[in-house]
Amino acid sequence: MKVTRAQAEENRERILDNAAQLFRERGFDGIGLNDLMQAAGLTRGGFYGHFESKDDLAAQATQRALQVNREQWKVQTDRSLQGWVKAYLSDAHRDRLGVGCALVALAGDAARGTAAVKAVFAEEVDSFAKTLQSQMPGVDEAARREQALAMLSTLVGSLLLSRAVGDTGLSSELRKAARKSLPTGGG
């Protein structure tokens, strides 16, 4: 049955939002279109009215996940970078794959992904870096940029590894060591 244009646009948004979460939780290859559409309260056939292919959805959902993510970052880092780092490296964040940082959850999929996904990643990593950069100590802009990129790598690497080792002592140790090594300090 047909639906208003506004409703159709809402449906599209819902597919994207759900995919952004489910791809983070299970990976591009870990969930099928049927489940993705069902999660959005629709049936399988309607998918191709909104997207060209599953690869197309992967690229758009990745963008959605990264953008939402970055907007959340922006607000929080403006308040206190050190407090934000602590929250970023918390147990809670480690345990919330689907709604946590999309850089961490999707980087592995992007590394094996299409050019479109990588392009989205490149654009967003740059934006994330700029957000961090503006909060870094020091005056030299090039140096702050460098610090921001290194910090991003440390944050992403430690959260990813701390997920990969399961809920062990090592999982906490990795994040604690990362936090202490950052220019913002151990808090």
Next chain:
Amino acid sequence: MKVTRAQAEENRERILDNAAQLFRERGFDGIGLNDLMQAAGLTRGGFYGHFESKDDLAAQATQRALQVNREQWKVQTDRSLQGWVKAYLSDAHRDRLGVGCALVALAGDAARGTAAVKAVFAEEVDSFAKTLQSQMPGVDEAARREQALAMLSTLVGSLLLSRAVGDTGLSSELRKAARKSLPTGGG
């Protein structure tokens, strides 16, 4: 047809070695048992003579990939940590998913993986850290451990992100920034 016990053991090893590479390239969900067996020069049916399930293979191939990896590290870091870091963060390493560092290539899969895979990861991350730790500057062992873990996170994060953004300027920039931020310095 039956085959000598030695030959059967060789076959098993070949399956593991091939899986260790192919899982890194395409992910646990990105390649099927048929292709995995064919890569080892065998047919599909023989698989269950060697492994309990695909999950079982994922865990064992992950272990294989990480162990081989760590042994290579050990030899190279013993010579010059700084030179090794440079090689680790090289374009060549970025472009060689299948034979590159298994921590980077499989961390995302492990984060979504079974308890068995995570246990393997935990054991090996600890070993990697010990290898690095023994090469870190400073006297306090706890501090060296911490430095090693942070360095591991930075290395893994920067290589992963530099893969996820494709072959862009940002890809080099990420690795350069990571290298400069390490206690071993920019070289």
Next chain:
DNA sequence: TGTACATCAGTGAACGCGCGTTCACTGATGTAC
């Protein structure tokens, strides 16, 4: 060392199932008058 036979590694067809994608159809929406 040679023969007789049980073992079992590997084969390839088959199982049920879910995948990504296509398509004829439905019926409410949006438009023309």
Next chain:
DNA sequence: TGTACATCAGTGAACGCGCGTTCACTGATGTAC
């Protein structure tokens, strides 16, 4: 504002295909004598 009809968002069956897994079978290997 009301009627007539074209549009098109969403449905659900169907497509061919590959998935992980099972199994009856083959025939060389390994063993017992």
